[in-house]
Amino acid sequence: MTRSKRAAVAAIVLLAATAMLLYLMGRPPICTCGAIDLWVGEPNSSRTSQMLSDWYSPSHIVHGFLFFAGLWLVGRRWPLERRFLIALAIEAAWEIVENTPLIINRYREETAALGYTGDSVLNSISDIAMMIGGFLVARRLPVWASVAIVLVLELVPLFVIRDNLTLNVWMLLAPNEALKAWQSGGSASALIAHFMH
Template sequence: MNRTTRTAVAALLILAATAALLFLMGRPPICTCGKIGLWVAQANSSRTSQMLSDWYSLSHVVHGFLFFAILWLAFRKWPLERRFLVALAIEAAWEVVENTPMVINRYREETAALGYTGDSVINSMSDIAMMVLGFSLARRLSVRWSIAIVLALELIPLFVIRDNLTLNVWMLLAPNDAIKAWQSGGSASALFSAFAH
């Protein structure tokens, strides 16, 4: 069995184990509405994190770019396949942790995801696929293009849904009332004045 085949088998095992664990944790396989949709355009919809993709899928593409960069910087002597499997395992582990009651409640209390109830299994698998997409793009693109894409994937949702990976992590780790108010529809001037004082 060559390295590529071993990597593919290991990746499939990680995905299968993640899906099985999420199911055993009580996550629904698909949206409880009984439908499978390609895209949910509303960030605060009850179907966000239930379908194949939504605005938060973009943050998982960013994960892929970041994992590629960090693993390349820290372990550049490792073969690409090993770095890929580490990135895949980290993303899979995050999907499991993200769907624990503690993290779900944290999202509901401190971030813009006020009605968040966790992901469906199909959404989690799609999020992992988005990370793989980002990792693959980072491998093929120049540093300049990678940075440009990451900035676009952060700025577009920031303006459209008032959220992105940066704010998501910030609000999980160090909640800020001014940011939360702005994400809930407050004015940008109130946000800036809150930081000025």
Template sequence: MTRRAALTSILIVIAAGVILLAMGRNAICTCGTVDLWVGTRDGPTTSQMLSDWYSPSHVAHGLLFYAGLWLVARRWPIETRFLVALLIEAAWEIAENTPWIIDRYREQTAALGYTGDSIVNSLSDIGMMALGFLAARKLPLWLSLGLLLALELVPLFVIRDNLTLNVWMLLAPNESLQAWQSAL
């Protein structure tokens, strides 16, 4: 990665953090700690720490952004595609923490007690996307597809949620699916 692309990446992440702070998001969990992992789907520290069961969905974002940008912009330098993916993910982290999306998650998805992400969690999610994007760049296609499948199936079986169900429930809520997810 060029020095300019690296600096731009850092500025995008800093800007996302500053915007989230300006939106009133907590820098860290209100419990006062920062843990590496939270193993519950909808506990009070979910989406507050560095990683949780929703972190794999952000790695999946990176895999999918790499594939999508390869399809539509494969002639662009890899740094440009990475920066576009980073901007999309940062924009999502900001949008995800607006009252409208937070309420939508609470009403329509498995994230019943969702209150939004801490800034440390949002920045970690951006880093997870970057990890997925960079993995997709290095891995053979079959391994990227296998990883994507694992990132969807493991959370599906453990917490009855994943990226696919999350998007589905945000865009086209389904009562039967919501009941199945809530039966955990």
């Protein structure tokens, strides 16, 4: 069996194990509404984080770009398959941690995701697939194109829903009330004034 085939088998096993663990943690397989939608465009909908994609999906694509870059920096001599499986394991681990009561409550208390209840298994596996897509695209593109795509994937959600990966990480690690107020619909001028003082 070739290295690529071994990596593909390992990836499938890891995805299946992640899905099973999330299910055993009590995550619903699909949205409790019984539907499976391709896209949820309303960020505060109860269906966000339940379907195949939503406004938070771009952040998982960005994960793929960042993991590719980071693993290239620390292990550029490693086979691509090893770097891919490491990225996959990190993303799968995040999906598990993200769906623990500790992180769910942290999102609800410190970020704009006030109604967040965790992901469906379907959404988590889709999020991992988004990371895989980002990783595989990053390996084919020049650095400038990867940087441009990451900027677009961060800026579009920032302007449309006032959230993105950068703000998500910021609010999880160092919550800021002024930023939270802006994300919840407050004025940009109040946010700017807060950071100017």
